[in-house]
Amino acid sequence: MAVERTLSIIKPDAVGDNHIGAIIARFEDAGLKIAALKMIQLTQKQAEGFYAEHKERPFFASLVEFMVSGPVCVQVLEGENAIALNRELMGATNPDDAAPGTIRADFATAVSANAVHGSDSPEAAKREVAYFFSAEEVHSR
């Protein structure tokens, strides 16, 4: 299996609920390395650009509104099979469907406030990492 990088976002609900450390511990405990990390307040434009693929979906406006409602933590996770492993740790999009012990089962409150984002393919990971971090800001360890 290849070493991959993937973009993870701890969303405003989980940041506001004080779950940053607990969520990052899930990544580290699973063997993923934090290769980059920062807390930022997304602008409307940044949030719209990040979720551009969803712009025709009925939930787009509320998703953007939620993502700018408070600071987020963005991090690059690195490790074997990092993209799929992160998706597994996150659990299903709707926390009601998320397997027990996943981040969304434990920390999300609704599909619209579901604690974390994670890239869902190698192409998305590449685009999303570059959306938030320059090459110099990502550290292989």
Ligand code: UDP
């Ligand atoms: N979302 C929502 N309502 C829906 C479906 C999705 O608010 O009915 C939001 C949710 O926050 C989700 C994001 O849109 O995380 C992106 O949706 P996607 O299907 O890509 O899910 P993910 O990859 O985040 O699991």
